[in-house]
Amino acid sequence: VAVVAGAVLGALTILNLLDIGFNEFLGRGFNVVLDWILLDDAEAYVKDSLGGTAATVAVIGVVVLAVAVLVLMALAVLRIGNVMARNSAVATRTTLVLGTVWVMCAALGVQVAGAPFASRSTTALVQDRAERVRKTLKDEREFAKVAAVDTYGDTPGDQLLTGLRGKDMIFTFIESYGRAAIEDPAIAPGVDKTLKNATKRLNEAGFASKSGWLTSATYGGSSWLGHSTFLTGLWIDNQNRYRTVTAGDHMSITRAFQRTGAWRTVGIMPGVQKAWPEGKFYGLDHVYDSRDLGYKGPKFSWSTMPDQYALKAFERLEHGKKRDKPLMSEIILTSSHQPWAPIPKTIPWSEVGDGSVYKAIQKAGKKPADVFTDPDKVKTEYGRSVQYSVNSLIDYVLKYGNKNTVLVFLGDHQPLARVSGDNASRDVPVAIVAHDKAVLDRISHWGWQDGLMPGDKAPVWKMSSFRDRFLDAYGPNRSY
Template sequence: MSHPTPARPPETAPPAGPSPDEGRRRGHPRTARGIRVGTTVGSAVLLLATLLLPNRLDLLTPPAFMRLPAEGIVLVAVLLVLPGRARRVTAVLAGAAIGLLTLVKCLDMGFYSVLQRPFDLVLDWVLLDDAADYVRESFGRTSEVLAIAGAVLLAAAVPAATALALVRLAERMARRRPPAGRTTLVLAVVWVTCATFGLRAGGEPVASTLDAQLVDDRVRAVRAGLADERVFAAEAAVDAFRSTPPDRLLTGLRGKDVLFTFVESYGRTAIEDPAMAGPVGAVLKEGEASLGAAGFEARSGWLRSPVLGAGSWMCHATLLSGLWIDNQQRYRQLVSGDRMTLNRYFRRTGAWRTVGVVPGVRKAWPEARYFGLDRSYDSTHLGYHGPYFSWTPVPDQFTLDAFDRLEYARKNRRPLMAEIILASSHQPWAPLPRMIDWKGLGDGSVFGPIQRAGKDPAEVWKDTERVRAEYRASIEYSLRSLFGFMRRYAHRDTVLVFLGDHQPRPEVVAGSPRRDVPVTIVAHDPAVLERVAGWDWTPGLKPAPDAPIWAMDKFRDRFLKAFGPQAPGPAQESRKAAVRRTNHSGSSSQG
């Protein structure tokens, strides 16, 4: 028995327009194509930007990116002719190299901003730790952690991003080899034309070889850094005074307290910049008048510092050792050797007790033994219980008062040779201490309200002119502290040598490359200044613009020569003749 076939339902007309699924299927190719194009364009822009990125912030301008990088054109040409696997490997390695070079440029930006020089791939890694300490002390632990985390993330992300970008670009070019080849050829012709005719955009040459030049400079610098150890060892072996008998050293200063005082960042800018010369000059003039009333005179000149912006310890070492210390490798070689310093020469005579006052040191300082100090006082040994002023642990006024309390005012002591560091003028120059009554210093807690009322460094550093104003104020404070100490505590047998260590940061010196710092000798005994009459230094606390400029490493030997045994000069002969005449006159009258 057959069953009837069920009737088929009538077909319904399809819905008008595409279904949602069909619409999504049709949209996918467009979206994917957009992503591919966007990724390729983004990769090209990233690589072009990294290749053209300058290594100095002041060169980071729009014209810097309106150029053709020769390195990019050559790299594209190489990738076009390589087969698949070799092309991918080359793209990964070259892309990572571009990223690493970009990181070096970023380091250069930081070093140019502070030290006005590029990062040294051999010698400067240790300074990154000091930079982290500076951020922590100036802006807090959180800022340090964020800065380190950002640096680590950047170091990992940049090479990875440039490597992926170059792989992406290489694969797209391989799929479209003929048009990519024609485009590369056109760009090469344009580059050669621009180079031939010296075409420029916004003052920058259109035909760029920035990265090739940067790599060449780094290769030369690495070779020089590796060879510098041998060069420095040869320089340190030469010492004109090493064999001088102790009884013939520093004879012109016997019985004197000799204080070598470094004023942080006290550079030529503080004295000659139009925005600073007036206020700082007034402090110097006031100090000169008050010291003159107490019977002191001064002579001033210029020294050329080995560094700019930072690296105070290298300046201290340069002056005291008589060797040019302009990098950390040289400093480490110095303090691990036996080169004689001024401190050690004073100590060798047996006539002085040598002391170091280093308030910027917060931890063990093994270099004190090398420098020949009988005793050193860091920030934890000065009796200070007040607040830090940003990076600066102890205000200068308290530092000098503590030196008097701990050493200078002691009874029945030997003469002192002291190295004193005044750190209140250390960047970031906010907040700043101010002068208070010397009798009210106590344990330093009196500085608490002053510190809390001070300016926020983060706010100050938003504006260059505010930074310059606070720097000037810090120099005024340091100088007032020093002159106040001299008026209050110095005596007839005190000899003060005070100087800057280096110029301040580029923002403060307005980009000036000059590295000159003032140096001044103050003494009550005229015989001391007669010893340096041949130096042609300017009378007073302020060196004249045309006063002699010495390299800082030349000071040690000139100082030792001036104050060692020497034939009597005209002034000494005149005094001796006057004494003989007085004695002869007295004898005649008695007869």
């Protein structure tokens, strides 16, 4: 009994440590049903950020620590049990007295320095874990029913997106581009200046823009949950929901474009480094992952290539080619992914080439370990990475866009708590850029603000509400 009790306490200690890590990086506790798969991602992240040796050492350290906690806790409880057995009379009296005191203090709510004297945290923790498992299993069943209902699922293609026919559509997610980038005093000055300058440059080139806020379904990471929530109109905040929706036929925004037959649909996914069968669910005619973009340069920590290169590859492979129909593209920009070091630099588009030019830039950049562990540097470098991503995207639109270009770009989630702050919101900026005034006229009733930088008075929507609002605004019967 003592060994089993010790092992249980050890397991609860490990779960507490996982909770601490998940709260730091993802803003939520560890889900014992769904989150084991994310440990592989954590190992890959450490490898990309700090190198293979560091990742190996970290994995070995974690395994040794987990085993040690289980074994030592079991031995400790066993030792206490043996001591009590050898001194049964004293142990019985002591247990009776302490038990009585504990019950009385618990009943009276006695506290010491603001904490309960008679703690029931272990029991509460077990109850909480059991309740999380129950809710997870219930949620899986209920969400399957929700995902099966689609207000636009049976809409014929000729009745979808009629207000955007002939436009080259670009949907872009900027990694970790959250509200903190625009409002945190330590980050905002540089980012706000970049957004204001970008708005001015767009206006001078004949483009206009409107922006607002969306509340993401994820925080700190798990970007694919934010992507799928935005595109499907479903609230996808865990892996089970993601698997459920991508295994079905719920219509995404990107698939709506494909259904019309009026667009070629492509995905530019530099963060995807292996097979990605979900591309079929999203209705993408062709997906270019990190292996298809022709990059010959170095990785920038987790990011497989600079955003400017990914956009240049998009121009070379798809956007710059002659086509018999306009293009709808989904592009994921990854240069603003943690640990935000080293950060690429903007270079002339003609010098991008196959990416070899970035070797010197990457070598001269800051070290991930030096930045990520410093609370001041990490905010500064995060802001610089967002500025780089935004500048790369706007530079691309100004150089390669035309009167039929329409850009929708947004963040997928807030950065982790070390950057965005404890108890930060899950809001991310979203903007629509167009040369044709009629495109923005169709969303005039949204209440979005002019420019790329939404303010305090801009509306805040759940990210899952965007799909239906978008399809409604650009449908055939929209009156404005």
